[in-house]
Amino acid sequence: MKLELSKENNQNYTSISILGAYVYPDQISISLTSQYTVQQNLYCRYYDCKRTEIPESAYRSVVFPESVLHCPRRVGAELVSVSRSLEDEEEIPEPVRLTFRSSENPPHDLTVCVAPLYGNESKWLQIVEFVEHMKLEGATFVYFYVGEISDYDRKILTDYVRTGDVEVIDLHDKFERPYYAWHLITIQDCHLRAKHHSKWVSFLDLDERISGTKNQSLIELLNAQESNVGEIQIPVLNIVKYNDMPEEFENVVQLKEDMMFRKWTDSIDPTWNASKAIIKPEKVGIMFIHFAIAKLPGVRTIQVNESQAVVRHFRSTQHRVDLNDWQLVPQADGTLLKITKRPLESEFAEKLTNAIVKRVLNVYDRVPVKCDRIARYLWESRNFPNPCESMSPVF
Numbered sequence: 143m144k145l146e147l148s149k150e151n152n153q154n155y156t157s158i159s160i161l162g163a164y165v166y167p168d169q170i171s172i173s174l175t176s177q178y179t180v181q182q183n184l185y186c187r188y189y190d191c192k193r194t195e196i197p198e199s200a201y202r203s204v205v206f207p208e209s210v211l212h213c214p215r216r217v218g219a220e221l222v223s224v225s226r227s228l229e230d231e232e233e234i235p236e237p238v239r240l241t242f243r244s245s246e247n248p249p250h251d252l253t254v255c256v257a258p259l260y261g262n263e264s265k266w267l268q269i270v271e272f273v274e275h276m277k278l279e280g281a282t283f284v285y286f287y288v289g290e291i292s293d294y295d296r297k298i299l300t301d302y303v304r305t306g307d308v309e310v311i312d313l314h315d316k317f318e319r320p321y322y323a324w325h326l327i328t329i330q331d332c333h334l335r336a337k338h339h340s341k342w343v344s345f346l347d348l349d350e351r352i353s354g355t356k357n358q359s360l361i362e363l364l365n366a367q368e369s370n371v372g373e374i375q376i377p378v379l380n381i382v383k384y385n386d387m388p389e390e391f392e393n394v395v396q397l398k399e400d401m402m403f404r405k406w407t408d409s410i411d412p413t414w415n416a417s418k419a420i421i422k423p424e425k426v427g428i429m430f431i432h433f434a435i436a437k438l439p440g441v442r443t444i445q446v447n448e449s450q451a452v453v454r455h456f457r458s459t460q461h462r463v464d465l466n467d468w469q470l471v472p473q474a475d476g477t478l479l480k481i482t483k484r485p486l487e488s489e490f491a492e493k494l495t496n497a498i499v500k501r502v503l504n505v506y507d508r509v510p511v512k513c514d515r516i517a518r519y520l521w522e523s524r525n526f527p528n529p530c531e532s533m534s535p536v537f
Contacts, residue, residue: 157233157235157316158174158175158176158179158184158224158226158235159174159175159176159235159315159316160172160173160174160175160222160223160224160235160238161173161174161175161209161311161327161331162238162241162311162331162334162335163221163222163238163239163240163241164240164241164242164243164334164335164337165215165219165240165241165242165243165244166243166244166337166338167244167246167338168215169212169213169214169215170186170212170213170214170215170216170219170222170240171210171211171212171213171334171337172186172210172211172212172213172222172224173209173210173327173330173331173334174205174209174210174211174224174327175209175315175317175327176209177208177209177323177326177327179205179208179209180205180206180207180208180209181204181205181206182204182205183202183203183204183205183226184202184203184204184205184211184224184225184226185200185201185202185203185224185225185226185227185228186200186201186202186203186211186213186214186222186224187199187200187222187223187224187225187234187237188200188216188218188219188221188222189219189220189221189222189223189237190218190219190220190221191220191221193221193237196216196218196219199216199219200225200228201213201214207330207427207428207435207436208326208330209326209327209330209331210330210334211224219240220239220240221237221238221239221240222237222238222240223235223236223237223238241335243335243337243338243339244338245338245339246338248338248339248340248341249339249340250282250283250339250340250341251280251282251340251341251342251361251364251365252279252280252281252282252340252341252342252343252344252360252361252364252420253281253282253283253284253285253336253339253340253342253343253344254276254281254283254284254285254343254344254345254346255285255287255328255329255332255333255335255336255343255344255345255346256272256284256285256286256287256346256347256348257287257325257328257345257346257347257348257431258287258288258289258313258321258322258324258325258328259286259287259288259289259290259291259295259348260289260290260291260321260322261290263386263387264292264294264295264386264387264388264389264390265291265292265295265348265387266294266295266297266298266390266391266506267387267388267391267397267400267401267402267498267502268348268349268387268402269286269295269298269299269302269348270298270498270501270502271351271401271402271403271494271498272284272346272348272351273302273307273308274494274497274498274501275351275353275403275494276351276352277307277497278359278490278493278494278497279351279352279353279354279359279360279361280359280360280361280362280364281344281360281361282307283307283308283309283339283340284302284307284308284309285308285309285311285332285335285336286299286308286309286310286311287311287313287324287328287331287332288310288311288312288313289313289321289324290321294389294390297505297506298501298502298505298506301501301504301505309335311328311331313328325431326430326431329345329429329430329431330429332345333421333423333426333429336423337423337424338423338424339423340423341364341422342364342420342421342422343420343421343423344418344419344420344421345418345419345429345431346418346453347455349383349455349456349457349458350378350418350453350454350455350456351453351454352376352418352420352451352452352453352454353451353452353454353486353490354450354451355449355450355451355487356487356489356490358450360451363446363450363451364420367444368442370440370441370442371422371441371442371443371444372421372422372425372426372434372437372438372441372442372443373419373420373421373422373425373426373433373434373437373441373442373443373444374419374420374421374443374444374445374446375414375417375418375419375433375443375444375445375446376417376418376419376420376445376446376451376452376453377412377413377414377417377445377446377447377448377452377453378412378413378414378415378416378417378418378452378453378455379409379410379412379448379452379453379454379455379484380409380410380413380455380457381406381407381408381409381454381455381456381457381484382406382408382409382457382459382469382481383402383406383456383457383458383459384406384459385460386458386460387400387402388400390506391502391506391507394499394503397498397499397502398495398499401494401495401498402456403454403485403486403491403494404491404495406456407483407484407485408469408481408482408483409481409482409483409484410469410479410480410481410482411480411482412448412452414445416432416455417432417433417453418432418453419432419433419434421434422441425437425438425441426438426441469481511529511533513528513529513530513533514530516529
C-alpha cells in the first residue's frame, strides 16, 4: 500500500515533541506533534516514576503512520520520550506520563473525537448542543482538541470536564502553526486515545453531529452490527446555517431561539461528499479525516443510508473557508439546489432542548452574592476590601 503522507519539513520544525503516549496490552504508542517524520527512525526512551531513565531500555522504532511511533512495553516505565539518537548531547523532549489503555473491556461503547476548535465565532452554545445531542444518541465521552477559544467558551468545557463527560486536549507547541494544521495530528492522536477506551469512536467537527432515527438510536445501530464490521460510513445532511452563534447567554427564551437545531432546518439532499465514519479503533490501522485508510485483515466497511443515520452538518453561509451563500451556487447543470426542511424528530428535540437549558443555566446563569450578608470579620480580619465594593483584594 502506498500512502501519500507528509515527508517534508514544511512547518520549520527543528525538534520533536510529544502530544500523548498510550500503553496497550501489547505495546506503547506515542503521538508526535511533528508531521514530517513519517518513516524516519526514532528511539523510544523509558523513564520510571521518578523521571529517571531506565538503563539500557531504549528501543529504535520507525514513525508510521504519520506522527505515530510504536514502542514495546517496558517493566517499570511510567513515562516515555523520544530521540533521534542515543548520543548524550542530544536534547530529549521532556518525558510525558503514559495513559493506560490496557482494559480488555473498554469503559465506553461510543466516544467522539472533535476536530480542533479555533476561529472567531462563539463556541459555547455549539459545544453544549454537540455534547448533549451525542449523549442522547448514546455517546458517553467526548475528546475536545482546543486550539484557541475565548474564556467564556472555555467555561462550558470546564464544566463538562468536571462532570466527567469530556477530556480537553490543549494544542500547543514550541513551533507555531496555523490551527487547521493540527487536524491530521489530532486524528492520529484521538485514534490512539480511543483504543481500549471505547468500542466505537467517531470523528466529527463541532458543527456536525450524528442522528439515528426515532426507532433506532445511533448506539443501537452500532450494537446491531456483526463482529467483523470495523468501519461504518455515514452520509452528510448539509443544513443551511444562515448566521453566526450568539456571543453570550441572555435568558432561556433567547437561548431556545438560538439553538441551531431549532433555528435552522433548511437542508439539501444527503450526500456522500465529505461523509464521516465511525470505527472500532483496535480494528483500524490508519485513520483519515473522513474514512479509514488501513484496516486489519478481514475487517469490513459498510455504508448506511440516510434512513438509518446521517451526519447533520450545520454549514455556514458566512463560512471563512467554504463559499459564502453556498446554497445559492448553481450546480453543474445550472439548476439550484433543492432546499427541504428537515427538523429533528420532535421527542428527541424536546429532550435535547431540556438538556441544553439545564447545562447552560448551571454554567452561565450566575447568582450574584449578597455582599451585605458576608460577616465583617471575614474580610476585616485579613484587611480585605469590603465585598460590596470589590470581590477580591488587589495584589
